[in-house]
Amino acid sequence: MIKDRINVAELIFRRNIAVTRRLREYIFKFSDILRRSYGEDYVFKIMDFCGTHEWTIVHFGVRSLVPNNVELVAGPGCPVCVTPSYYIEQAIKLALEGVVVYTYGDVFRLPVLKPVNGARSLAEAKALGADVRIVHSIVHASIDAGKHGKDSMFVGIGFETVAPGYAEAVLKNLLPSNLKLMSLVKLTPPAAFYSLDILREKPNDYPIMGVIAPGHVSTIIGGKAWTPIVENYGIPVVVTGFEPNDVLMAIVEILRQLARNDIKVVIEYTRAVKWEGDVKAQSSIRTVFETVDSAWRGIGYIPKSGLALRPMFSKFDAFEYFGIRELTPEEWRYDLPPGCKCAEVTLGKVKPTDCPLFMKQCTPDHPVGPCMVSMEGACAVWARFGGGGLSVEIAKDLGLVM
Amino acid sequence: MCWAVPAVVLDIDYKNSLAYVDIGDGVPRPVIIGIANERISKGDLVMVHAGVIITRLDLEAINQFIEEKKELAKELALMAGDDPEKAVREVEEELNKILEIARRAREGEVKVVKEIW
Numbered sequence: 001m002i003k004d005r006i007n008v009a010e011l012i013f014r015r016n017i018a019v020t021r022r023l024r025e026y027i028f029k030f031s032d033i034l035r036r037s038y039g040e041d042y043v044f045k046i047m048d049f050c051g052t053h054e055w056t057i058v059h060f061g062v063r064s065l066v067p068n069n070v071e072l073v074a075g076p077g078c079p080v081c082v083t084p085s086y087y088i089e090q091a092i093k094l095a096l097e098g099v100v101v102y103t104y105g106d107v108f109r110l111p112v113l114k115p116v117n118g119a120r121s122l123a124e125a126k127a128l129g130a131d132v133r134i135v136h137s138i139v140h141a142s143i144d145a146g147k148h149g150k151d152s153m154f155v156g157i158g159f160e161t162v163a164p165g166y167a168e169a170v171l172k173n174l175l176p177s178n179l180k181l182m183s184l185v186k187l188t189p190p191a192a193f194y195s196l197d198i199l200r201e202k203p204n205d206y207p208i209m210g211v212i213a214p215g216h217v218s219t220i221i222g223g224k225a226w227t228p229i230v231e232n233y234g235i236p237v238v239v240t241g242f243e244p245n246d247v248l249m250a251i252v253e254i255l256r257q258l259a260r261n262d263i264k265v266v267i268e269y270t271r272a273v274k275w276e277g278d279v280k281a282q283s284s285i286r287t288v289f290e291t292v293d294s295a296w297r298g299i300g301y302i303p304k305s306g307l308a309l310r311p312m313f314s315k316f317d318a319f320e321y322f323g324i325r326e327l328t329p330e331e332w333r334y335d336l337p338p339g340c341k342c343a344e345v346t347l348g349k350v351k352p353t354d355c356p357l358f359m360k361q362c363t364p365d366h367p368v369g370p371c372m373v374s375m376e377g378a379c380a381v382w383a384r385f386g387g388g389g390l391s392v393e394i395a396k397d398l399g400l401v402m
Numbered sequence: 403m404c405w406a407v408p409a410v411v412l413d414i415d416y417k418n419s420l421a422y423v424d425i426g427d428g429v430p431r432p433v434i435i436g437i438a439n440e441r442i443s444k445g446d447l448v449m450v451h452a453g454v455i456i457t458r459l460d461l462e463a464i465n466q467f468i469e470e471k472k473e474l475a476k477e478l479a480l481m482a483g484d485d486p487e488k489a490v491r492e493v494e495e496e497l498n499k500i501l502e503i504a505r506r507a508r509e510g511e512v513k514v515v516k517e518i519w
Binding site: 002003005006007016018019022026029033050051052053055077104136137138139140143158159161162164165167168169171172174214215216217219220242252253256268270271272273278279280281284375376 | 404405406408409410417418419420424425426427428432433434435436437438439441447449451452453454456457458459460461463466467474477478481496
Protein backbone atom coordinates (compact mmCIF):
# COMPACT_ATOMS: atom_id res chain seq x y z
CA MET A 1 0.00 0.00 0.00
CA ILE A 2 2.82 2.37 0.85
CA LYS A 3 4.45 1.66 -2.50
CA ASP A 4 1.15 2.51 -4.15
CA ARG A 5 0.82 5.86 -2.44
CA ILE A 6 4.39 6.71 -3.36
CA ASN A 7 3.85 5.71 -6.97
CA VAL A 8 0.74 7.82 -7.30
CA ALA A 9 2.62 10.93 -6.25
CA GLU A 10 5.15 10.37 -9.00
CA LEU A 11 3.11 8.80 -11.72
CA ILE A 12 0.25 11.28 -11.93
CA PHE A 13 2.72 13.71 -13.45
CA ARG A 14 4.52 11.10 -15.50
CA ARG A 15 2.24 8.52 -17.05
CA ASN A 16 -0.43 10.86 -18.27
CA ILE A 17 -0.06 10.84 -22.05
CA ALA A 18 -3.27 12.88 -22.55
CA VAL A 19 -1.81 15.71 -20.51
CA THR A 20 1.57 15.39 -22.28
CA ARG A 21 -0.10 15.62 -25.68
CA ARG A 22 -2.07 18.71 -24.67
CA LEU A 23 1.00 20.40 -23.19
CA ARG A 24 2.94 19.77 -26.37
CA GLU A 25 0.14 21.42 -28.39
CA TYR A 26 0.30 24.47 -26.12
CA ILE A 27 4.08 24.69 -26.49
CA PHE A 28 3.76 24.67 -30.27
CA LYS A 29 0.97 27.25 -30.25
CA PHE A 30 2.89 29.70 -28.08
CA SER A 31 6.11 29.15 -29.98
CA ASP A 32 4.23 30.01 -33.19
CA ILE A 33 3.02 33.26 -31.66
CA LEU A 34 6.55 34.07 -30.54
CA ARG A 35 7.94 33.18 -33.95
CA ARG A 36 5.63 35.75 -35.49
CA SER A 37 6.89 38.52 -33.21
CA TYR A 38 10.59 37.59 -32.90
CA GLY A 39 11.20 36.18 -36.38
CA GLU A 40 11.58 32.74 -37.93
CA ASP A 41 15.15 32.10 -36.81
CA TYR A 42 14.96 33.34 -33.23
CA VAL A 43 15.73 30.55 -30.75
CA PHE A 44 14.19 30.76 -27.29
CA LYS A 45 16.75 29.39 -24.86
CA ILE A 46 15.34 28.10 -21.59
CA MET A 47 17.81 27.20 -18.87
CA ASP A 48 17.22 24.37 -16.42
CA PHE A 49 19.48 25.11 -13.45
CA CYS A 50 19.02 21.77 -11.79
CA GLY A 51 20.88 18.59 -12.71
CA THR A 52 17.78 16.58 -11.86
CA HIS A 53 15.75 18.59 -14.37
CA GLU A 54 18.38 17.86 -17.01
CA TRP A 55 18.05 14.18 -16.03
CA THR A 56 14.25 14.34 -16.49
CA ILE A 57 14.60 16.16 -19.81
CA VAL A 58 17.10 13.70 -21.28
CA HIS A 59 15.79 10.53 -19.67
CA PHE A 60 12.23 11.15 -20.84
CA GLY A 61 13.23 12.70 -24.17
CA VAL A 62 11.54 16.03 -23.47
CA ARG A 63 13.69 17.75 -26.12
CA SER A 64 11.93 15.64 -28.77
CA LEU A 65 8.63 17.30 -27.79
CA VAL A 66 9.60 20.95 -28.25
CA PRO A 67 9.70 22.88 -31.53
CA ASN A 68 13.04 23.84 -33.10
CA ASN A 69 12.80 27.45 -31.94
CA VAL A 70 12.88 26.33 -28.30
CA GLU A 71 16.18 25.13 -26.86
CA LEU A 72 16.66 23.68 -23.38
CA VAL A 73 20.06 24.53 -21.88
CA ALA A 74 21.55 22.71 -18.87
CA GLY A 75 22.78 24.93 -16.02
CA PRO A 76 25.02 24.81 -12.93
CA GLY A 77 22.93 22.51 -10.73
CA CYS A 78 25.28 19.62 -9.96
CA PRO A 79 27.14 19.85 -6.65
CA VAL A 80 29.56 17.05 -7.50
CA CYS A 81 30.56 18.86 -10.71
CA VAL A 82 31.41 22.12 -8.97
CA THR A 83 33.21 20.93 -5.81
CA PRO A 84 36.84 22.06 -6.20
CA SER A 85 39.39 19.32 -6.74
CA TYR A 86 41.43 20.66 -3.79
CA TYR A 87 38.90 19.51 -1.16
CA ILE A 88 38.61 16.00 -2.58
CA GLU A 89 42.42 15.82 -2.68
CA GLN A 90 42.45 16.75 1.03
CA ALA A 91 39.85 14.04 1.75
CA ILE A 92 41.96 11.46 -0.13
CA LYS A 93 45.02 12.55 1.84
CA LEU A 94 43.23 12.12 5.17
CA ALA A 95 41.78 8.78 4.06
CA LEU A 96 45.27 7.51 3.19
CA GLU A 97 46.48 8.72 6.61
CA GLY A 98 43.92 6.50 8.32
CA VAL A 99 40.88 8.76 8.80
CA VAL A 100 37.57 7.02 8.00
CA VAL A 101 35.99 9.08 5.22
CA TYR A 102 32.23 8.98 4.63
CA THR A 103 30.75 10.26 1.46
CA TYR A 104 28.01 9.91 -1.16
CA GLY A 105 28.39 7.41 -4.01
CA ASP A 106 29.09 9.98 -6.71
CA VAL A 107 31.72 11.86 -4.70
CA PHE A 108 33.40 8.47 -4.21
CA ARG A 109 34.21 8.31 -7.94
CA LEU A 110 34.96 12.01 -8.48
CA PRO A 111 38.35 12.38 -10.22
CA VAL A 112 40.81 14.97 -8.84
CA LEU A 113 43.33 17.05 -10.74
CA LYS A 114 46.41 16.18 -8.65
CA PRO A 115 46.56 12.51 -7.58
CA VAL A 116 47.50 11.93 -3.94
CA ASN A 117 50.01 9.07 -3.58
CA GLY A 118 48.71 7.72 -6.87
CA ALA A 119 45.02 7.92 -5.92
CA ARG A 120 42.92 9.98 -8.34
CA SER A 121 39.66 9.55 -6.43
CA LEU A 122 38.35 8.36 -3.07
CA ALA A 123 37.50 5.08 -4.82
CA GLU A 124 41.16 4.62 -5.76
CA ALA A 125 42.22 5.56 -2.23
CA LYS A 126 39.95 2.77 -0.97
CA ALA A 127 41.56 0.37 -3.44
CA LEU A 128 44.91 1.39 -1.95
CA GLY A 129 43.66 0.36 1.49
CA ALA A 130 42.05 3.55 2.84
CA ASP A 131 38.81 3.29 4.77
CA VAL A 132 36.29 5.14 2.59
CA ARG A 133 32.63 4.34 3.18
CA ILE A 134 29.69 5.22 0.99
CA VAL A 135 26.59 6.41 2.83
CA HIS A 136 23.25 7.87 1.81
CA SER A 137 23.17 10.49 4.50
CA ILE A 138 24.93 12.03 7.46
CA VAL A 139 22.62 10.03 9.76
CA HIS A 140 24.07 6.76 8.48
CA ALA A 141 27.59 8.12 8.83
CA SER A 142 26.81 9.14 12.44
CA ILE A 143 25.42 5.72 13.33
CA ASP A 144 28.40 3.96 11.78
CA ALA A 145 31.08 6.28 13.18
CA GLY A 146 29.53 5.96 16.64
CA LYS A 147 30.20 2.21 16.52
CA HIS A 148 33.95 2.27 15.81
CA GLY A 149 35.02 5.52 17.49
CA LYS A 150 37.91 6.17 15.02
CA ASP A 151 38.65 9.65 13.67
CA SER A 152 36.16 10.17 10.86
CA MET A 153 35.10 12.82 8.38
CA PHE A 154 31.92 13.33 6.37
CA VAL A 155 32.49 14.98 2.99
CA GLY A 156 29.42 17.22 3.04
CA ILE A 157 28.80 18.41 -0.48
CA GLY A 158 25.44 19.63 -1.69
CA PHE A 159 23.16 22.60 -2.12
CA GLU A 160 20.38 24.12 0.01
CA THR A 161 18.56 20.79 0.06
CA VAL A 162 21.11 19.03 2.27
CA ALA A 163 22.05 22.11 4.30
CA PRO A 164 19.08 21.85 6.73
CA GLY A 165 20.02 18.20 7.32
CA TYR A 166 23.60 19.09 8.25
CA ALA A 167 22.29 22.01 10.35
CA GLU A 168 19.85 19.82 12.30
CA ALA A 169 22.52 17.14 12.81
CA VAL A 170 24.76 19.79 14.37
CA LEU A 171 22.01 21.48 16.41
CA LYS A 172 20.69 18.21 17.80
CA ASN A 173 24.21 16.92 18.43
CA LEU A 174 23.62 13.82 16.31
CA LEU A 175 27.26 13.59 15.25
CA PRO A 176 29.40 11.40 17.54
CA SER A 177 32.51 13.20 18.84
CA ASN A 178 34.81 11.32 16.44
CA LEU A 179 32.87 12.40 13.29
CA LYS A 180 33.62 15.81 11.78
CA LEU A 181 31.80 17.60 8.99
CA MET A 182 33.66 19.01 6.00
CA SER A 183 31.09 21.56 4.86
CA LEU A 184 31.32 22.08 1.11
CA VAL A 185 27.72 23.26 0.77
CA LYS A 186 27.08 25.66 -2.10
CA LEU A 187 24.20 28.04 -2.68
CA THR A 188 22.20 27.93 -5.89
CA PRO A 189 20.91 31.47 -6.53
CA PRO A 190 24.39 33.12 -6.62
CA ALA A 191 25.53 30.55 -9.20
CA ALA A 192 22.35 31.03 -11.19
CA PHE A 193 22.84 34.80 -11.30
CA TYR A 194 26.52 34.34 -12.12
CA SER A 195 25.75 32.03 -14.99
CA LEU A 196 23.09 34.39 -16.39
CA ASP A 197 25.59 37.27 -16.12
CA ILE A 198 28.26 35.33 -17.97
CA LEU A 199 25.85 34.34 -20.71
CA ARG A 200 24.59 37.91 -21.01
CA GLU A 201 28.07 39.43 -21.12
CA LYS A 202 29.40 36.94 -23.62
CA PRO A 203 26.39 35.97 -25.68
CA ASN A 204 27.23 32.98 -27.83
CA ASP A 205 24.11 33.48 -29.86
CA TYR A 206 20.65 33.96 -28.35
CA PRO A 207 20.14 35.02 -24.72
CA ILE A 208 18.48 32.89 -22.04
CA MET A 209 14.80 33.81 -22.20
CA GLY A 210 13.43 31.76 -19.33
CA VAL A 211 14.46 29.75 -16.31
CA ILE A 212 13.21 26.42 -15.01
CA ALA A 213 14.08 26.85 -11.32
CA PRO A 214 15.05 23.90 -9.10
CA GLY A 215 11.98 22.46 -7.37
CA HIS A 216 13.57 20.83 -4.36
CA VAL A 217 16.04 23.60 -3.57
CA SER A 218 12.98 25.87 -3.61
CA THR A 219 11.19 23.74 -1.00
CA ILE A 220 13.76 25.19 1.41
CA ILE A 221 14.49 28.68 0.04
CA GLY A 222 11.02 29.30 -1.45
CA GLY A 223 9.81 30.63 -4.78
CA LYS A 224 10.61 34.15 -3.58
CA ALA A 225 14.36 33.47 -3.84
CA TRP A 226 14.12 33.72 -7.62
CA THR A 227 12.51 37.17 -7.88
CA PRO A 228 15.94 38.82 -8.57
CA ILE A 229 15.98 36.99 -11.92
CA VAL A 230 12.71 38.64 -12.92
CA GLU A 231 13.86 42.02 -11.59
CA ASN A 232 17.39 42.02 -13.01
CA TYR A 233 17.08 40.02 -16.19
CA GLY A 234 13.40 40.49 -17.05
CA ILE A 235 12.83 36.84 -17.89
CA PRO A 236 10.23 34.32 -16.64
CA VAL A 237 11.04 31.85 -13.86
CA VAL A 238 9.01 28.71 -13.20
CA VAL A 239 9.74 26.63 -10.08
CA THR A 240 9.18 23.15 -11.41
CA GLY A 241 8.72 19.55 -10.31
CA PHE A 242 10.71 16.64 -11.67
CA GLU A 243 8.28 14.59 -13.71
CA PRO A 244 8.19 15.11 -17.48
CA ASN A 245 4.76 16.76 -17.42
CA ASP A 246 6.03 19.17 -14.78
CA VAL A 247 8.85 20.26 -17.09
CA LEU A 248 6.50 20.56 -20.08
CA MET A 249 4.17 22.71 -18.00
CA ALA A 250 7.09 24.95 -17.09
CA ILE A 251 7.97 25.38 -20.78
CA VAL A 252 4.32 26.25 -21.58
CA GLU A 253 4.28 28.83 -18.80
CA ILE A 254 7.59 30.42 -19.84
CA LEU A 255 6.46 30.73 -23.47
CA ARG A 256 3.08 32.07 -22.33
CA GLN A 257 4.74 34.74 -20.18
CA LEU A 258 6.96 35.76 -23.09
CA ALA A 259 4.07 35.86 -25.55
CA ARG A 260 1.92 37.90 -23.18
CA ASN A 261 4.79 39.97 -21.74
CA ASP A 262 3.64 38.93 -18.28
CA ILE A 263 7.03 38.19 -16.66
CA LYS A 264 7.01 36.77 -13.12
CA VAL A 265 8.01 33.90 -10.84
CA VAL A 266 5.44 31.10 -10.95
CA ILE A 267 5.45 27.95 -8.82
CA GLU A 268 4.38 24.98 -10.92
CA TYR A 269 5.48 22.49 -8.25
CA THR A 270 2.72 23.59 -5.89
CA ARG A 271 2.47 20.17 -4.27
CA ALA A 272 5.91 20.66 -2.71
CA VAL A 273 6.98 24.32 -2.85
CA LYS A 274 5.66 27.34 -0.97
CA TRP A 275 6.41 30.96 -1.83
CA GLU A 276 8.19 31.51 1.51
CA GLY A 277 9.93 28.12 1.51
CA ASP A 278 10.49 26.50 4.89
CA VAL A 279 11.23 29.32 7.33
CA LYS A 280 12.42 26.96 10.04
CA ALA A 281 14.94 25.28 7.71
CA GLN A 282 16.19 28.69 6.60
CA SER A 283 16.68 29.73 10.20
CA SER A 284 18.52 26.54 11.24
CA ILE A 285 20.85 26.96 8.23
CA ARG A 286 21.53 30.56 9.28
CA THR A 287 22.16 29.51 12.87
CA VAL A 288 24.75 26.86 12.01
CA PHE A 289 26.38 28.23 8.87
CA GLU A 290 27.72 31.53 7.66
CA THR A 291 27.66 32.54 4.02
CA VAL A 292 31.14 32.74 2.53
CA ASP A 293 32.75 33.33 -0.86
CA SER A 294 33.24 29.92 -2.37
CA ALA A 295 35.25 28.33 -5.18
CA TRP A 296 33.42 26.47 -7.96
CA ARG A 297 35.40 23.89 -9.87
CA GLY A 298 36.75 25.22 -13.15
CA ILE A 299 34.88 28.48 -12.61
CA GLY A 300 36.55 30.21 -9.65
CA TYR A 301 35.22 32.17 -6.70
CA ILE A 302 31.61 33.24 -6.68
CA PRO A 303 30.84 35.78 -3.91
CA LYS A 304 28.60 34.62 -1.06
CA SER A 305 27.97 31.24 -2.67
CA GLY A 306 29.04 28.78 0.03
CA LEU A 307 28.23 27.77 3.61
CA ALA A 308 30.88 27.33 6.31
CA LEU A 309 30.26 26.22 9.89
CA ARG A 310 30.14 29.15 12.30
CA PRO A 311 33.02 29.32 14.84
CA MET A 312 30.66 28.38 17.73
CA PHE A 313 30.21 24.95 16.09
CA SER A 314 33.93 24.43 15.47
CA LYS A 315 33.92 21.18 17.45
CA PHE A 316 32.09 19.63 14.49
CA ASP A 317 34.33 21.24 11.90
CA ALA A 318 36.66 18.94 9.95
CA PHE A 319 38.73 21.91 8.73
CA GLU A 320 39.44 22.84 12.34
CA TYR A 321 39.98 19.35 13.76
CA PHE A 322 42.15 17.92 10.97
CA GLY A 323 43.92 21.22 10.27
CA ILE A 324 42.78 21.38 6.64
CA ARG A 325 43.67 24.76 5.16
CA GLU A 326 40.83 26.58 3.46
CA LEU A 327 41.36 27.42 -0.17
CA THR A 328 41.78 31.15 -0.85
CA PRO A 329 41.01 33.13 -4.02
CA GLU A 330 44.78 33.77 -4.42
CA GLU A 331 45.62 30.07 -4.23
CA TRP A 332 42.76 28.80 -6.34
CA ARG A 333 43.93 27.49 -9.71
CA TYR A 334 41.90 26.31 -12.66
CA ASP A 335 41.18 22.72 -11.62
CA LEU A 336 39.83 20.83 -14.61
CA PRO A 337 41.88 18.34 -16.62
CA PRO A 338 43.19 19.48 -20.03
CA GLY A 339 40.50 19.49 -22.70
CA CYS A 340 37.62 19.08 -20.22
CA LYS A 341 34.77 21.54 -20.84
CA CYS A 342 32.91 20.85 -17.60
CA ALA A 343 32.93 24.51 -16.50
CA GLU A 344 31.49 25.71 -19.81
CA VAL A 345 28.89 22.93 -19.72
CA THR A 346 27.99 23.88 -16.15
CA LEU A 347 27.51 27.53 -17.09
CA GLY A 348 25.39 26.62 -20.12
CA LYS A 349 27.95 28.00 -22.59
CA VAL A 350 28.43 24.74 -24.48
CA LYS A 351 26.70 21.37 -24.75
CA PRO A 352 28.34 18.16 -23.49
CA THR A 353 28.71 17.04 -27.11
CA ASP A 354 30.85 20.14 -27.81
CA CYS A 355 33.57 18.75 -25.52
CA PRO A 356 36.40 17.01 -27.38
CA LEU A 357 36.65 14.36 -24.64
CA PHE A 358 32.91 13.50 -24.52
CA MET A 359 32.43 9.76 -25.04
CA LYS A 360 36.00 9.49 -26.32
CA GLN A 361 38.42 9.59 -23.38
CA CYS A 362 35.65 10.61 -20.96
CA THR A 363 32.84 8.08 -20.39
CA PRO A 364 30.62 7.16 -17.42
CA ASP A 365 32.87 4.12 -16.79
CA HIS A 366 36.05 6.20 -16.96
CA PRO A 367 35.14 9.80 -16.15
CA VAL A 368 37.89 12.35 -16.84
CA GLY A 369 35.97 15.45 -15.82
CA PRO A 370 33.55 15.92 -12.90
CA CYS A 371 30.46 16.40 -15.12
CA MET A 372 30.72 12.76 -16.23
CA VAL A 373 30.40 11.34 -12.69
CA SER A 374 27.18 12.25 -10.95
CA MET A 375 23.67 11.31 -12.01
CA GLU A 376 23.13 15.08 -12.14
CA GLY A 377 26.17 15.91 -14.27
CA ALA A 378 25.02 17.05 -17.71
CA CYS A 379 27.72 14.97 -19.47
CA ALA A 380 26.85 11.82 -17.52
CA VAL A 381 23.13 12.28 -18.25
CA TRP A 382 23.73 12.86 -21.96
CA ALA A 383 26.12 9.91 -22.12
CA ARG A 384 23.64 7.55 -20.47
CA PHE A 385 20.34 8.56 -22.04
CA GLY A 386 20.97 10.96 -24.89
CA GLY A 387 21.57 10.56 -28.57
CA GLY A 388 20.60 8.20 -31.34
CA GLY A 389 17.23 9.82 -32.00
CA LEU A 390 15.65 7.16 -29.82
CA SER A 391 13.48 9.61 -27.90
CA VAL A 392 11.93 10.84 -31.15
CA GLU A 393 11.16 7.26 -32.16
CA ILE A 394 9.54 6.57 -28.80
CA ALA A 395 7.56 9.83 -28.94
CA LYS A 396 6.24 8.76 -32.35
CA ASP A 397 5.34 5.37 -30.93
CA LEU A 398 3.35 7.02 -28.13
CA GLY A 399 1.54 9.19 -30.67
CA LEU A 400 3.08 12.36 -29.26
CA VAL A 401 4.98 13.32 -32.40
CA MET A 402 3.78 12.80 -35.97
CA MET B 403 21.04 19.24 -6.53
CA CYS B 404 17.48 18.15 -6.33
CA TRP B 405 17.50 14.37 -6.56
CA ALA B 406 14.89 13.20 -4.07
CA VAL B 407 12.61 10.23 -3.49
CA PRO B 408 9.08 10.16 -2.12
CA ALA B 409 8.55 8.28 1.13
CA VAL B 410 5.91 7.71 3.79
CA VAL B 411 6.58 8.77 7.39
CA LEU B 412 6.30 5.79 9.76
CA ASP B 413 7.42 7.32 13.02
CA ILE B 414 8.81 10.57 14.40
CA ASP B 415 11.45 11.29 17.03
CA TYR B 416 10.84 15.02 17.63
CA LYS B 417 13.58 15.30 20.25
CA ASN B 418 16.30 14.48 17.72
CA SER B 419 14.51 15.88 14.63
CA LEU B 420 14.53 12.37 13.18
CA ALA B 421 11.85 10.44 11.35
CA TYR B 422 11.65 6.86 10.16
CA VAL B 423 10.43 6.58 6.61
CA ASP B 424 9.55 3.85 4.13
CA ILE B 425 10.60 4.55 0.55
CA GLY B 426 8.40 1.71 -0.66
CA ASP B 427 10.55 -1.32 0.14
CA GLY B 428 9.19 -1.88 3.63
CA VAL B 429 12.49 -1.01 5.33
CA PRO B 430 12.25 1.77 7.92
CA ARG B 431 15.11 4.25 7.46
CA PRO B 432 16.13 7.06 9.82
CA VAL B 433 16.19 10.49 8.17
CA ILE B 434 16.64 14.03 9.46
CA ILE B 435 13.61 16.31 9.41
CA GLY B 436 15.12 19.33 7.68
CA ILE B 437 11.92 21.37 7.78
CA ALA B 438 9.61 22.58 10.55
CA ASN B 439 8.78 19.46 12.58
CA GLU B 440 5.13 20.46 12.94
CA ARG B 441 4.69 20.17 9.18
CA ILE B 442 5.21 16.40 9.43
CA SER B 443 2.98 13.75 10.95
CA LYS B 444 2.85 9.98 10.77
CA GLY B 445 1.51 8.74 7.44
CA ASP B 446 2.51 11.85 5.51
CA LEU B 447 4.00 11.61 2.07
CA VAL B 448 7.34 13.45 2.05
CA MET B 449 10.31 13.99 -0.27
CA VAL B 450 13.65 12.73 1.05
CA HIS B 451 16.94 14.10 -0.30
CA ALA B 452 20.21 12.53 0.89
CA GLY B 453 18.57 11.41 4.12
CA VAL B 454 16.83 14.74 4.75
CA ILE B 455 13.09 15.41 4.61
CA ILE B 456 12.87 18.57 2.53
CA THR B 457 9.12 18.90 2.03
CA ARG B 458 5.73 17.35 2.64
CA LEU B 459 3.86 16.51 -0.55
CA ASP B 460 0.57 18.27 -0.51
CA LEU B 461 -1.69 16.61 -3.06
CA GLU B 462 -4.52 18.94 -2.03
CA ALA B 463 -2.51 21.76 -3.57
CA ILE B 464 -3.36 20.17 -6.91
CA ASN B 465 -6.75 21.91 -6.56
CA GLN B 466 -5.04 25.27 -6.86
CA PHE B 467 -3.07 23.88 -9.75
CA ILE B 468 -6.29 22.88 -11.55
CA GLU B 469 -7.67 26.42 -11.20
CA GLU B 470 -4.54 27.86 -12.75
CA LYS B 471 -4.56 25.39 -15.61
CA LYS B 472 -8.20 26.19 -16.35
CA GLU B 473 -7.25 29.82 -16.88
CA LEU B 474 -4.44 28.79 -19.18
CA ALA B 475 -6.74 26.49 -21.18
CA LYS B 476 -9.25 29.31 -21.58
CA GLU B 477 -6.59 31.67 -22.86
CA LEU B 478 -5.29 29.12 -25.33
CA ALA B 479 -8.73 28.18 -26.62
CA LEU B 480 -9.56 31.86 -27.25
CA MET B 481 -6.29 32.24 -29.07
CA ALA B 482 -6.93 29.23 -31.26
CA GLY B 483 -10.57 30.18 -31.91
CA ASP B 484 -11.91 27.16 -29.97
CA ASP B 485 -14.69 27.13 -27.39
CA PRO B 486 -13.09 28.27 -24.10
CA GLU B 487 -15.76 26.65 -21.93
CA LYS B 488 -15.12 23.29 -23.58
CA ALA B 489 -11.36 23.64 -23.03
CA VAL B 490 -11.92 24.42 -19.35
CA ARG B 491 -14.21 21.40 -18.99
CA GLU B 492 -11.61 19.15 -20.57
CA VAL B 493 -8.85 20.30 -18.25
CA GLU B 494 -11.13 19.94 -15.27
CA GLU B 495 -12.12 16.40 -16.21
CA GLU B 496 -8.55 15.29 -16.88
CA LEU B 497 -7.14 16.72 -13.67
CA ASN B 498 -10.07 15.61 -11.56
CA LYS B 499 -9.33 12.08 -12.70
CA ILE B 500 -5.87 12.53 -11.20
CA LEU B 501 -7.31 13.85 -7.95
CA GLU B 502 -9.67 10.89 -7.75
CA ILE B 503 -6.78 8.45 -8.22
CA ALA B 504 -4.77 10.26 -5.55
CA ARG B 505 -7.73 10.07 -3.17
CA ARG B 506 -8.21 6.34 -3.69
CA ALA B 507 -4.51 5.71 -3.24
CA ARG B 508 -4.69 7.50 0.11
CA GLU B 509 -7.45 5.17 1.14
CA GLY B 510 -5.28 2.22 0.27
CA GLU B 511 -6.83 0.84 -2.89
CA VAL B 512 -4.17 -1.20 -4.59
CA LYS B 513 -5.34 -1.12 -8.18
CA VAL B 514 -4.85 2.59 -8.70
CA VAL B 515 -1.29 2.36 -9.99
CA LYS B 516 -2.36 0.09 -12.83
CA GLU B 517 -4.98 2.66 -13.83
CA ILE B 518 -2.35 5.32 -14.21
CA TRP B 519 -0.31 3.16 -16.51
